Amino acid sequence: MTMEKAEKRYQLLIDSARRHLSNQENGGKPMIHIGMATCGLASGAAATKAAFEEALSEIDLDVGIIPVGCLGHCYAEPLVVIHNPGFPPICYHNVTTGKAKALVRAFLKEGDPLFEYVLGAMEENDLIPSVMDFPRFNLEKRVVMEKCGLINPEEIDGYLAGGGYSGLLKALKSSPDAVIEEITESGLRGRGGAGFPTGRKWRIARDALGSHKVIICNADEGDPGAYMDRTLIESNPHQLLEGMAIAAHAVGAEEGIVYVRAEYPLAVTRMENAIRQATASGLLGKGILGTSFNFECTIFEGSGAFVCGEETALIESLEGNRGMPRHRPPYPVQCGLWKQPTIINNVKTLSSIPHILNRGAQWYKNIGSEKSPGTAIFSVVGKVVHPGLVEIAMGTTLRTLIFDICGGIPNHRRFKAVQIGGPSGGCLPESFLDTPIDFDSLTKAGAMMGSGGIVVMDEDDCIADVTRYFLDFTQKESCGKCTFCRIGTLHLLNALHRITRGEGREGDIELLQVLSEEIKEGSLCGLGKTAPNPVLTTLKYFMEEYEAHILEKRCPAMRCRALTAFYIDLELCARGCDACVGSCPVEAIFTTANRKKAIDQEKCVKCGECVAACPPEYDAVKKVSPPELAPIIERPKEQ
Amino acid sequence: MVRIFVDDKEIFVDEKKSLLQGCLDNDIYIPNLCFLEDMDDPPGSCRMCFVEIEGMSQPVISCKIEPKADMVVRTATEEVIRLQRTSLRLLLSIHEAKCKACPSNKKCVLQQLVRRLGVRIRPRRYDHLTRSVVEDSPHPFLKIVHSRCILCGRCIHECRKQNGNALLTFARRGIDTIVTTYGEEEEMWLTCDPCLACIEACPVSAILLKDALSEETLSEDETVQAAEYQKQPAEGDGDVRQVENSTAHDSKVKRHEIHRISAEGDAIEQVAESASTDEAQAQCGHRMHRRR
Ligand SMILES: Cc1cc2nc3c(=O)[nH]c(=O)nc-3n(C[C@H](O)[C@H](O)[C@H](O)COP(=O)(O)O)c2cc1C
Ligand code: SF4
Ligand code: SF4
Ligand code: FES
Numbered sequence: 001m002t003m004e005k006a007e008k009r010y011q012l013l014i015d016s017a018r019r020h021l022s023n024q025e026n027g028g029k030p031m032i033h034i035g036m037a038t039c040g041l042a043s044g045a046a047a048t049k050a051a052f053e054e055a056l057s058e059i060d061l062d063v064g065i066i067p068v069g070c071l072g073h074c075y076a077e078p079l080v081v082i083h084n085p086g087f088p089p090i091c092y093h094n095v096t097t098g099k100a101k102a103l104v105r106a107f108l109k110e111g112d113p114l115f116e117y118v119l120g121a122m123e124e125n126d127l128i129p130s131v132m133d134f135p136r137f138n139l140e141k142r143v144v145m146e147k148c149g150l151i152n153p154e155e156i157d158g159y160l161a162g163g164g165y166s167g168l169l170k171a172l173k174s175s176p177d178a179v180i181e182e183i184t185e186s187g188l189r190g191r192g193g194a195g196f197p198t199g200r201k202w203r204i205a206r207d208a209l210g211s212h213k214v215i216i217c218n219a220d221e222g223d224p225g226a227y228m229d230r231t232l233i234e235s236n237p238h239q240l241l242e243g244m245a246i247a248a249h250a251v252g253a254e255e256g257i258v259y260v261r262a263e264y265p266l267a268v269t270r271m272e273n274a275i276r277q278a279t280a281s282g283l284l285g286k287g288i289l290g291t292s293f294n295f296e297c298t299i300f301e302g303s304g305a306f307v308c309g310e311e312t313a314l315i316e317s318l319e320g321n322r323g324m325p326r327h328r329p330p331y332p333v334q335c336g337l338w339k340q341p342t343i344i345n346n347v348k349t350l351s352s353i354p355h356i357l358n359r360g361a362q363w364y365k366n367i368g369s370e371k372s373p374g375t376a377i378f379s380v381v382g383k384v385v386h387p388g389l390v391e392i393a394m395g396t397t398l399r400t401l402i403f404d405i406c407g408g409i410p411n412h413r414r415f416k417a418v419q420i421g422g423p424s425g426g427c428l429p430e431s432f433l434d435t436p437i438d439f440d441s442l443t444k445a446g447a448m449m450g451s452g453g454i455v456v457m458d459e460d461d462c463i464a465d466v467t468r469y470f471l472d473f474t475q476k477e478s479c480g481k482c483t484f485c486r487i488g489t490l491h492l493l494n495a496l497h498r499i500t501r502g503e504g505r506e507g508d509i510e511l512l513q514v515l516s517e518e519i520k521e522g523s524l525c526g527l528g529k530t531a532p533n534p535v536l537t538t539l540k541y542f543m544e545e546y547e548a549h550i551l552e553k554r555c556p557a558m559r560c561r562a563l564t565a566f567y568i569d570l571e572l573c574a575r576g577c578d579a580c581v582g583s584c585p586v587e588a589i590f591t592t593a594n595r596k597k598a599i600d601q602e603k604c605v606k607c608g609e610c611v612a613a614c615p616p617e618y619d620a621v622k623k624v625s626p627p628e629l630a631p632i633i634e635r636p637k638e639q
Numbered sequence: 640m641v642r643i644f645v646d647d648k649e650i651f652v653d654e655k656k657s658l659l660q661g662c663l664d665n666d667i668y669i670p671n672l673c674f675l676e677d678m679d680d681p682p683g684s685c686r687m688c689f690v691e692i693e694g695m696s697q698p699v700i701s702c703k704i705e706p707k708a709d710m711v712v713r714t715a716t717e718e719v720i721r722l723q724r725t726s727l728r729l730l731l732s733i734h735e736a737k738c739k740a741c742p743s744n745k746k747c748v749l750q751q752l753v754r755r756l757g758v759r760i761r762p763r764r765y766d767h768l769t770r771s772v773v774e775d776s777p778h779p780f781l782k783i784v785h786s787r788c789i790l791c792g793r794c795i796h797e798c799r800k801q802n803g804n805a806l807l808t809f810a811r812r813g814i815d816t817i818v819t820t821y822g823e824e825e826e827m828w829l830t831c832d833p834c835l836a837c838i839e840a841c842p843v844s845a846i847l848l849k850d851a852l853s854e855e856t857l858s859e860d861e862t863v864q865a866a867e868y869q870k871q872p873a874e875g876d877g878d879v880r881q882v883e884n885s886t887a888h889d890s891k892v893k894r895h896e897i898h899r900i901s902a903e904g905d906a907i908e909q910v911a912e913s914a915s916t917d918e919a920q921a922q923c924g925h926r927m928h929r930r931r
Contacts, residue, residue, distance in 0.1 A: 322809065518722060524684065
């Protein structure tokens with residue numbers, strides 16, 4: 001009986017959402033969708049929107065503007081999709097204010113779609129090539145990001161109109177045990193890094209004794225360069241709320257907390273807004289959809305430490321203590337927030353839940369690989385042509401991801417390595433490009449899924465320097481509780497500093513190797529246990545680079561300043577040309593006796609400005625490592 | 640009580656207490672720094688009390704293990720000793736080991752471990768690090784010597800035990816983590832003067848009375864003020880406080896003396912330094928040899 005009522009109420013919500021949306025479109029008026037997640041805003045989406053508004057008001061056209069989330073194509077932001085009746089929806093890239101004004105005049109007023117600005121059409125048609133013809137689109141498998149960038153994250157209607165919250169309805173209609181069974185059957189593994197089976201976690205929580213179980217969504221996302229969780233919240237917050245509500249129903253919780261980084265103000269605002277709207281629609285709060293199920297959700301703004309993403313530290317921080325990890329067991333599902341059974345799941349994990357309930361465990365299992373079903377979302381940055389967010393089926397190889405989907409390495413440089421899993425992950429060389437991306441294969445290779453940050457490096461990146469960068473991050477983020485991580489990581493970092501400064505010592509490689517293994521073994525929490533991964537993998541796969549630094553004082557990538565020098569090839573230098581002289585910030589360039597130029601090595605700060613200043617037809621400034629390779633040219637006395 | 644086997648010896652331990660406590664109760668010593676018997680939930684932070692347990696792939700810290708019947712435990716395997724040595728060396732690499740000048744000389748837990756585990760008091764393996772904060776003392780009469788502190792947290796635990804709410808806390812984070820005091824000056828006087836449990840608790844004399852080492856540091860002015868303060872009855876229950884305060888004063892003097900006496904012994908530094916690895920192994924590692 002109540003279920004029939006719930007179904008009716010849900011149908012009313014859907015109908016009203018659809019009516020709302022079609023009213024907005026007002027019988028087929030043109031609509032402009034502007035990507036306004038943080039990535040879009042950072043690229044100037046707000047100015048683009050203002051330019052559209054201004055241009056439209058000038059010619060008095062009735063066009064709707066809808067802010068949407070992120071499509072994942074961060075290299076092309078601001079992205080705009082224009083729905084102009086008579087045309088397929090067209091996606092435009094890098095829409096500056098100027099392009100916005102031009103589009104209003106040419107396309108919306110006169111019907112010329114300005115092909116030169118087009119990225120592609122959003123659906124198949126005869127007029128304009130579809131974006132689906134690009135590998136960046138068609139090799140992806142969008143499940144969790146399906147609606148990102150297509151719906152308005154600030155209104156619940158867009159999500160509802162596409163069948164949103166039907167997974168929750170389905171869950172309410174079946175028993176909690178059946179929901180857990182379905183999730184277990186789907187094989188979903190936690191996307192927060194470790195890949196723990198979600199169904200099993202929920203089962204333990206369901207069976208645990210406790211009067212006040214809690215669902216926590218972990219949106220702390222502290223990895224440098226990772227922003228998948230932020231994008232999911234900014235682009236589709238209701239998907240996450242639906243997942244949390246389903247989890248609550250399954251384990252018997254009535255309280256949910258979204259733990260968001262305080263540095264994500266837009267995500268916080270959109271989440272607050274979504275909670276308000278879902279509550280007003282009867283999808284959250286007391287008596288959801290008229291049933292007896294209650295679920296209240298609140299937001300907690302995290303305190304900005306990477307380690308607070310670790311589940312026990314997260315709980316400490318929620319309880320108002322220092323965000324320091326605790327020994328596990330007991331695990332939070334047994335004894336978590338205020339000693340109650342607590343489920344902590346990542347944003348991506350929870351956002352997958354509605355899809356699994358809607359389309360079934362079998363469907364989900366068919367995506368991805370056997371032991372790691374489903375999709376993975378990565379933020380791919382570094383030396384690739386198309387950086388951004390990518391959702392792929394698990395089991396896709398690194399090669400496909402880097403070379404096909406993300407367009408490969410720019411400027412005809414050679415691929416060197418890929419760091420996968422953020423600062424706790426590992427650095428894999430070319431021979432691992434055919435490794436399938438899934439939890440177990442990556443762990444086997446010495447890397448890990450981690451949070452999903454991928455940094456691609458080419459031949460110009462120095463492995464020791466990159467490792468130092470990651471260690472610098474983890475060392476600074478160590479909470480300081482336990483001995484190995486607190487002190488050990490600093491010794492590792494100091495050794496890496498020495499090596500990249502050309503002061504590496506004979507025992508340094510052994511120190512890095514042995515201490516890394518001991519820190520992994522001896523540390524209390526996942527931060528310390530994984531912090532040495534970049535060191536261990538680079539030692540394993542790029543030992544020759546370390547040896548070059550220490551034994552030959554040579555940086556093979558010519559990155560480490562102390563190990564490189566610039567000089568001007570006198571054969572190539574054009575007599576009388578002085579293009580480089582003014583570019584040098586420290587006046588290290590002087591004129592030789594035969595009116596060519598040379599660099600005073602004592603003064604040179606190795607900024608590389610002269611390389612850029614030397615006209616390409618001469619290309620006379622050379623960089624070498626070790627620095628002794630630079631010929632020494634005396635300054636003429638009578639200057 | 641359950642029966643377990645530790646280094647091939649059968650012992651009976653209370654299953655409600657940690658494995659570490661069980662071993663200690665049976666006179667089997669496992670190095671430990673951050674653990675105290677009456678802790679409900681030991682922090683497991685010093686990473687010293689490693690043991691190997693049959694069926695577990697890696698060494699685990701015994702202060703966080705509940706003993707189970709018939710558990711087979713080894714306290715001195717190669718792996719265990721290796722981790723304990725590294726843990727100790729890491730602590731020492733940022734510990735200012737000026738033993739002669741230290742009130743803990745000869746009874747210091749670090750010196751004991753140095754001998755037991757056969758490492759040098761100034762480990763050669765790692766460069767010496769210095770703390771970003773060497774000394775700071777917002778407290779009216781307590782001094783915390785950060786360059787000595789090993790962050791075991793015993794002082795904080797004792798303070799909480801004595802006063803319900805600790806006036807000592809960890810501050811900052813990572814390598815800059817320190818123990819510090821907080822609260823209003825008046826509160827510190829009222830709470831700390833009759834207590835001083837932290838000084839007793841600290842295994843390395845990192846918390847001292849400001850005048851413990853050199854009488855001169857406490858200026859006459861401050862001495863007078865301190866005395867004045869004690870004369871003023873506190874609000875409400877002034878009488879009680881006064882009595883407490885006066886006993887505290889006595890105990891302060893007593894502790895003070897202990898410190899001065901111990902500061903005179905200085906031989907240990909050499910002892911600790913000269914103890915060769917072999918000797919130390921002979922002392923602590925007979926189990927290790929037997930295993931090989
Ligand atoms: C240092 C550290 C940082 C972490 N940061 C995050 C984070 O930002 N987001 C996250 O979801 N999980 C993070 N985790 C993993 C969590 O501890 C936890 O395993 C995860 O949230 C569980 O969710 P899942 O089962 O959905 O993967 C971190 C772990 C460690 C050790
Ligand atoms: S491993 Fe590092 S972050 Fe984790 S508890 Fe120890 S010091 Fe803190
Ligand atoms: S001051 Fe002493 S007792 Fe307190 S944490 Fe430091 S070493 Fe331990
Ligand atoms: S005594 Fe067990 S970790 Fe410190």
